[in-house]
Amino acid sequence: MLTKKRREIIEQIELVSIDSLVPKDHLLRTIEESINFNFIYNEVKDLYSENTGRPSIDPVVLIKLLMLQALYGIRSMRQTIKEAEVNMAYRWFLGYGLQEKIPHFSTFGKNYERRFKESDLFEKIFERILKEAIECGFIKEDAAFIDATHIKASANKNKYIEKVAKKQVQKYKKELLKEINAEREANGKEPFEEDDDEASGDAEGGNSSTNGKRVKISTTDPESGIFQKGEKERCFAYTASVACDRNNFILGFKIAPGNVHDSQVFSDLFQEVNDKFPEIKAVVVDAGYKTPGICREIIEAEILPVMPYKRPMTKDGYFKKREYVYDEYYDCYICPNNQVLKYSTTNRSGYREYKSDPQICRECPMRLRCTQSKNYTKVVTRHIWEHYVEIAEDIRHTELGKELYKMRCQTIERVFADAKEKHGMRYTNLRGLSKVGHYLTLLFACMNLKKLAMWKRKRGMFPPAAPALHSFFFMILKFFASNKKPLLGCAF
Structure with missing residues (x-):
């Protein structure tokens, strides 16, 4: 009817x-x-x-x-x-x-x-909700998953001016230079002098030093940064570096302009999370964080770095670096033709340089797959903190390392997916690092609060x-x- x-x-x-x-x-x-x-x-x-x-x-x-x-x-x-x-x-x-x-x-x-x-109201709200989750026993402090994502800024990509860039100075720069000079002096070479810009940057917490490179600065939102990754559209953006636990509760985060590399923000975020959760035993990151400085920082904190395999950036047709075997006892490299590359010097970036004998390389049948240098010299570099990367590589092959890295797609990647699809973090209408940071602070607090509330109800609390x-x-x-x-x- x-x-x-x-x-x-x-x-x-x-x-x-x-x-x-x-x-x-x-x-x-x-x-x-x-x-x-x-x-x-x-x-x-x-x-x-x-x-x-x-x-x-x-x-x-x-x-x-x-x-x-x-x-x-x-x-x-x-x-x-x-x-x-x-x-x-x-x-x-x-x-x-x-x-x-x-x-x-x-x-x-x-x-x-x-x-x-x-x-600091928004930070206190975030801390209060996180504290409630800790008191309820919802936080798993055995491992932290760290990664970064980008948020599109409210800025026209075609409206910009060009300025001289500021080179990011790592916080461990001073320690690295000290070890470089000690090694150079032990090999009878002149130590490097500390640059004035690097000294001021290190004193200010690793901010910047001029390197002469020009970058685009938005006239709409000058505090954002130009971002382009792979085939993605070039745009002005912010980057959010986030740490979470096994249960996807957000433990900490840092906001930076979009042109700042993820590894530059890692140190501040890692120290903050490690101070709040000293019982963390492992830190899981992707290949972008697999640098000697980051590996050293994690291992020195007595925490396991869980990192994936990083593909070599060698051109096609050339020998990969792994095909040059390092002899730790004699401190030299052996090339694929069984010739010795001897230690030459340590450069300012902290890399030891090992060079081949040009007289041997000139007649080598494998030279075109090794080097096309005009002086017939092959140079292989090795960072003075390379052994920390090797420790991370060993951890990658363990059962624990494999298990933890598989969880990235269920943890930090899920956090980013929910934040962008359900909570509108794909782009922002706000302008300025402070405003964007305050809003994202409350957004991450709400994500924790949502999970906290649902878990409390399910467990009858x-x-x-x-x-x-x-x-x-x-x-x-x-x-x-x-x-x-x-x-x-x-x-x-």
Whole structure:
């Protein structure tokens, strides 16, 4: 039988509570039960006046609005406000009634500029949620998975100016130079002098030194960096280096311009995560982090570096470096034709240079597969910290190393996939490293909070809910029943 739905019912007045309109298994209800947001008041009390000025918008409401944007991947605060006006679950989460007006979209922007911009509120929210996950026993501290991804910036790729680049100086540069000079002096060579730019860069925590290379600087968002990887489209972007555990809880992160290599940010992130979680036994990274400096830093911290095989960058038709055998006892290399390459010098980059005898190479039948040097000399380099890379290579072949590296696709890669597909991290409408960093801090906090809430519910860690009256009509019935007054012609 054909049935027609009567639309007149949408004009009917009903007595309901907003709490009754939100399903019991809704994500926002689960999040609200998993953590007490009142800790935010203590964090922002110094940012508000006690006795002067007009009453402010509740700071928890402002933070929850930003959380809604991050949790559901809404593209802007303006759109978030529009969604909150019509979404009952959003209103319930904010604590707003059906007729109550949601704050204007510009309210958060003004509060951010006047109060939150220079504070560490977002970092404290992230730490508070992470602490809750630790106390619940959800964090597995045996291994950390570290990788980086890029976020497209709100900048036109065709609007830029060119400036002289700043070369990134590694934090271990000073230690490396000290070992280089010690080795050069032991071999009767002059030590290198420390560059003034390198010294200032190292003193400032490894910031930069001029190297003369020109790069593109966006005129729209100067703090972003040009990014192009493989066949991907060239664009201005930011890079987010993230560390997570086996259960995909985010342990720490660092934000940088898109033209900064992942390995340049690794040291700061590794030190932060290692300080917070000293029980970490292994760090799992991809081939981009397989450098002597990073291997040394991890091993010196008494942690296992789990890294994949890194393909050699040798041209086709030439011998691979692995075909030149290193003799540790005599400190020399043996070429594929069984000739000796002797130690020559150690360069400023920390590589020992081993050179062949040009008289032998001139007549060698394999020379064209070895070198096309005009002076008939083959040079093989070996970093003075190369033995740390060899230790990482040995770990790669162990059962533990194979097991942990297989988990990358289930851990850090899954974190990036969820962040981009479900939480809108594929691009940002914000400009400036500080704003992007603050928003991503709250976004990662929301990802942890979402997992924390779901796990708490699955494991029955919520207190039993008190019985509630989900209808104002039922409340009215109870009132008249207790007072024995007639209602709708009925007596109680």
